Amino acid sequence: MFRGLYTATSGMMAHNRKQQVLTNNLSNANTPGFKQDQTVLRAFPAQLLSAMGKGTAMQSGSQKIGVLNTGVYAQEGIPSFAQGALKETGNSTDISLMSDLLPVNPATDQKGTTMFAVRTEAGEVRYTQNGQFAVDQNGVLRTSDGHTVLGRDLTPINVISKEFTVQDDGQITLKNGNNAGNLWIGYTETPEQLVKEGQGLLRWEGIEADAPQSVEDVPLLNNSASFVKQGYIEQSNVDLTTTMTEMMSTYRGFESNQKVIQAYDRSMEKAVNEIGRI
Template sequence: MFRGLHAATSGMMAYNRQQQVLTNNLSNAVTPGYKSDTTAFRSFPQQLIEKLGNGNLNGLSGSLAGTMSVGTYAQEAIPNFSQGILKETKNSTDFALQSSFLPLDPATNQKGALVFAVETVNGDIRYTQNGQLQVNQEGFLVTAQGEQVLNSNQQPIRLNSMDFQVDGRGRLTVAGEPGPTLWIGYTSDPKSLVKEGSGLLRYEGEEANSPQLAANAPLINAADTLLMQGFLEQSNVDLSKVMTDMLRTYRGFESNQKVLQAYDQSMQKAVTEIGRV
């Protein structure tokens, strides 16, 4: 009986975690460059059930009856790195990475991802796909949260004029003069990019697949267009799917709750009625 209580409770906790992930997706439906998360459910290790033979309660030599799961849990939220719809803004500080045009990696048969490199206030290097940038009072190109955008030498980009253009390879032209080049990185393993909040990503995979300068990536170093100026990549959240999943998650939580209530009533009956006998 207590195994059933544990299974129902773990189910409620797993659905609650999934609802939190879906709510976060919903709240970021209009965040540029946001990648929706999918919850991965895992089952606790199953227990073997053994049937005692010939009514011998002292022996454990019976045949195997099967396995029994003791519950489930939400292990992690996996980002979906498919590209969102591009929206034209005509703003010179808006940039959209062109990840959807990347070729398949022959080693994994999957597409990689393009990212910008930024430097946090702590001096750490992080990545982002949010191209909604701006120029601060000191003339540095920064994200909406103030992280400095880096050039191909991983140095902050400082603009002396708002009259600038960026070509498809990230090369800047400032007031008609050649300027720095945006650091546009490529990784063949986007699933190892971990969200840190505010659109920032850190890489936790194998070093060989970590984001490298796209110009040095043999698979895409000949690509003409890696980004578009005056465009923004929209969130890839599918609102209709999120709403459907939220309803399904609520029903799953409710079902486990009813099971828990049924166990509670059974235990109460056992204490108040069977105990008298």
């Protein structure tokens, strides 16, 4: 009986965690470049029950009874890097990545994803897919949170003013016709190794050899020229209808486990107050 309480409780905790992830997705539905998290529910390791003892059926030492499941837990939210819809803004500082146009690698049957590189105030290089940039008083291109947008050599990009043009391959041309360099556009086939760090930043947690590399260094992308589009921002890839449906389903799952616990509570109350009198 008590084991059932633990199983139902773990179910409530798992659904509560999933609801938190869905709520965070919903609250960021209008955040440019936001990638929704997907929660995976997994069972705790199952236990194999065996009967130990003596007897004709147990001469070999044990008799297998069956498998006992011990509950469920919610893994860490896994980001979905599917590209969100593009929204035209007309702002020269809004730059959208075009990951949907990337080719599929025939060797792995995988389509990777692209990202910008930024440098934080701590001097660390991080990645982002939010191309809603701004120009500071020194003419340096920055994110909306003040992080420096990096160019081809992972150095800051000085565009002088908002009057600049970005080509499809990331090359930046100033108003006077001078070349201001190229945006560093990274590529990886394993975006699941990227971990969210807040403020739209992503940190690489995989092995260094597989870290995102410039699109110019990827042979698969040699014939691809469209990596960015100026005057557009990539919206969040959160589907409001699907998210709301999952939230209601998760609530029902939480409610079901709650009712199981209430049933166990009534059974134990009866066992103590009524059966215990006999």
